[in-house]
Amino acid sequence: MSFQSIPGQERVKRILQNSLRTDKVSHAYIFSGPSGTGRRAMAKVFAQAIYCKVLADDACGECLDCRKVEHGNHPDVHWIRPDGASIKIEQIRELQKQLSYRAGASGVKMYVLEDADKMTVQAANSLLKFLEEPSSRVVAVMISDNGQALLPTIRSRAQWVPFVPLSRELMVQALTGEGHSPALIQAGVRLAAGTDAARDLIQGNVFAEIRNLVIQLTKESVTRLPTALLTAQQKLTKSELSDHLPLFMDLLILWLKDMVSLSLGNRNDLVYADQTNWMAGQAGSYDMQHWLNCLEQAIELQKRLRFHANAQLVLEKMLMQLKGV
Structure with missing residues (x-):
């Protein structure tokens, strides 16, 4: 070294x-x-x-x-x-x-x-x-x-x-060179201050699983809300993943930021780039204010979780907000 x-x-x-x-x-x-x-x-x-x-x-x-x-x-x-x-x-x-x-x-x-x-x-x-x-x-x-x-x-x-947080470009370059999944890298480098922390995050047992759950629940929320509520209960609040609800909210906030960008017609530098086509179609189904309201709500609910709010109620409220209920 x-x-x-x-x-x-x-x-x-x-x-x-x-x-x-x-x-x-x-x-x-x-x-x-x-x-x-x-x-x-x-x-x-x-x-x-x-x-x-x-x-x-x-x-x-x-x-x-x-x-x-x-x-x-x-x-x-x-x-x-x-x-x-x-x-x-x-x-x-x-x-x-x-x-x-x-x-x-x-x-x-x-x-x-x-x-x-x-x-x-x-x-x-x-x-x-x-x-x-x-x-x-x-x-x-x-x-x-x-x-x-x-x-x-x-x-x-x-x-x-x-010591300051490492630039996202340097982290992406290093992790890409190590052969990690591009989809996981884009999320990991936005939630970590350095390459080591991002690597630990994306190599964790549940990171990819929680990311997939964000994709599943957001899709279900805007198309089949009752199914989304059941999925959330079975796979998140009532399972071993319940301890990882803060990570779910972190990744959901990144998804919502992508939706705001897409509603503005910007497809560059997306975290969920592998979901661009579906997300772009959904982004246009609501006005941009809807996605901004959802993002605001997610940030507020994330704060409440830190103060031990009821996890199931927080999640249900978030999913209903996504649907616009």
Whole structure:
């Protein structure tokens, strides 16, 4: 791996490579941004680059140190993940113990905290003391979906490194190259912030099934509403798929956005491109305001689901709205 092997995040690469090139690596970084944007991969490459014996500002991926970091057995690199729901003070104390031992030839020790915002208050306070008074040359990387959730005193002692959602074009290119279904890719890249997250989503056991269910229920709703209501009950609210109703709503919202585009005569960049002909015919059966109202309703019902609204009632209301009842 190298910095260039990670798609996007050019600003992050510049920050890290400049610090390596000028020998001004900070003692602590906060990698903050949405899941799936390459934060973990970047932390690993950064660790490889710090110890790499071949390149000054990148990882060669071939030297012994690079390979040790890649395989998770470099003695000076420590990777901490939540133990259950949180990172506990015992984990931070054990880390401090490990970091008190003498580093290898480079003289640098490094640790990466995944989901750093999940530290308990005691763990965060213990880490803060260590950030203020490290016993040797140590580099910390704290990975978080929301770096602002970390203690202000920790944030003030670390360099902020913002990760942004990857461009849709880059994600499509990468996933297409891996041979994934184009139909699933178009939906996945709109629901994920990065290639890894999109890949996990479309490879999930239910993603394709839920997408097919969106197609089935929308078709049935506008032609045979009673059948749609029965299908929704049997296949979604009363089955093992009931836990995936939020995903169903996400994919339905994408379908409705396609319908708005089609009602405007735009067939470009559709998520459900494989359904274009049927959808275009239906789009013209109602005026555009109908589809905008449906989209508004779907977004509102999605919010209600987050507050534990009755799933069956939410779904029935949505399907009736599609029919215009």
